[in-house]
Amino acid sequence: MGYFGGEQDIEFAGKVFPDKGATREEVMQGLSAFDAMDVTDIYAHNTIQSTTLMSHLEAAEIAKDANRMFLRRNYLYKELLPGCTQMGLEVKQMIKEMLRFPQDSRVRFTSGGSESLYSAIASAKEWGKQEKNILKPEIVVPYSIHTAFSKWCKYASINIKRIPLGKDYRADVAAIEKAITKNTILIAGSAPCWPYGLFDDIPALGAVAEKHNVWMHVDGCLGGFQSPFVEKLGQQLPTWDFRVPGVRSISADLHKHGYSAKPLSSITFRNKDWEQYYVCSASDWPDGLYSTEAIAGTTSAGPIASAWAVMKFLGEEGYLELAKRSMEVKQRYLDKISNIDGVECFPSDLCTMTLRLEKGLDLFAVMGGLFERHSYCLPSFQPPALKIVLDPVTDEVVDTFVKDLAEVIPLVKSGEISIDNLKPWM
Ligand SMILES: Cc1ncc(COP(=O)(O)O)c(C=O)c1O
Structure with missing residues (x-):
């Protein structure tokens, strides 16, 4: 298992570097295929947090x-x-x-x-x-x-x-x-x-x-x-x-x-x-x-x-608005996750939140179950916890993650989701 830099070598069938150059359209098609494989868009998927910090879509486009x-x-x-x-x-x-x-x-x-x-x-x-x-x-x-x-x-x-x-x-x-x-x-x-x-x-x-x-x-x-x-x-x-x-x-x-x-x-x-x-x-x-x-x-x-x-586009007002939204997102997580058995929000000051799992709950099974539902977050190990980076996302994104988490934890507890029956995902 690896995150932060893990990759598996591929056995390529033939040469990858072409003898003759491709057209611009062919090149763009090739790139689009890679693009489609990546999980990047927090709005197209349920919840992809922690990795992009670009949830202000207009600012992201300007950047x-x-x-x-x-x-x-x-x-x-x-x-x-x-x-x-x-x-x-x-x-x-x-x-x-x-x-x-x-x-x-x-x-x-x-x-x-x-x-x-x-x-x-x-x-x-x-x-x-x-x-x-x-x-x-x-x-x-x-x-x-x-x-x-x-x-x-x-x-x-x-x-x-x-x-x-x-x-x-x-x-x-x-x-x-x-x-x-x-x-x-x-x-x-x-x-x-x-x-x-x-x-x-x-x-x-x-x-x-x-x-x-x-x-x-x-x-x-x-x-x-x-x-x-x-x-x-x-x-x-x-x-x-x-x-x-x-x-x-x-x-x-x-x-x-x-x-x-x-x-x-x-x-x-x-x-x-x-x-x-x-x-x-x-x-x-x-x-x-x-x-x-x-x-x-x-x-x-x-x-x-x-x-x-x-910086010019957002100005002080824009950064304040995004900071305010991040704080609201944190509060929403705190309120909603407190109703889920088996996980506890550990107090944090800013930026990230750790969701500690009840003893015995398999962290990777929980993460895998979430990932199968297109909800993604990072692991933390001491103690075993899910980590969320507090991005100024919409209520819908928070609620989808919370719904998925509430669904996955009982399934992990009952053994219906376990590390043995998940698709390889890391
Ligand atoms: C507190 C802190 N310091 C340093 C880094 C490393 O930053 P980078 O990944 O941009 O090299 C990170 C990355 O998340 C971080 O959270």
Whole structure:
């Protein structure tokens, strides 16, 4: 079983690369066949949440048009592209205004949440080397932080200590502090985390970072573009941004609740003093100075254009409306699921919700039964739960999912749905 990147190899009968080119119509037909195989449209199917975050269909169309218009421009060559450069600067300024970041903070685009997290670790590593002579770096993070942290630590040979969570499923700040050593370059917290939709205590982590002089990164990839609007609507959230003095960098994904085309995220440094550890301008090759926006080289301006277009199209009013709708969706799930035996909604702060299953209920059988009804959600394992990403969907979408769940759970309990009698679906 696999999700997040699983694929099975195919034995192809013959050559796949054609000797002679096809017509445009033939090519488009081929693509349409792939398109029809994918499960993407939350309105054509009952419930497809968690994966697209594009339920505002008009904004999604505008993002697509903007993406297409700028897709072929390489944001690497800013000297040749004053239009793209101006557009990018406007998006960066809008990010600062939307997320209430200080005017002297420094925003950089990345290809996604993962690259933003890699960037934070890379900056902390350079800072640790230059300022503290740390040559065997390690980072200390809560168990629930996104696993992209582990990925980069593997690539960069950095030791990662994932510290067990507190009883409330949030970072155990005292345990994190205890794990800090002279080799620690970075600690981090989520706002909120992917597995549970919970905020870590960023002010407490920030204080620990200041006390021990280590880099503090806030992973706001998931919530960054929703939290400020939810707060404006009156919901109190834990403080998670540069208002916390120890925070040096924050990641926030435009391709999640920023509603841009994929792939696009951002990492923002508190100011130039911290950004300098990220800047990597190499010139040790025949072609002179090479300085990029982020870790990647060639970068399509398409997603940046889509962010510009969606931000201008929605404005503050539109983002507030979408945040309000997400909160209504969460409340609707909470109300309706409380009537279903065998599943419990675990409280979350924002963005995701975990639906914990009664002991003994087979998670994969429940997911499979839902999937057969075209209701799809992601799994979570500790404890076994279904995860919903709170997208601003219609009541109909919520109600269909709840109806399917209410139907599937008794069938799993009675054994009519089991992992043995489901079609292969993963
Ligand atoms: C909190 C958090 N951080 C980082 C990531 C990684 O983002 P991406 O998939 O864009 O690389 C995710 C993805 O869901 C996330 O939820």
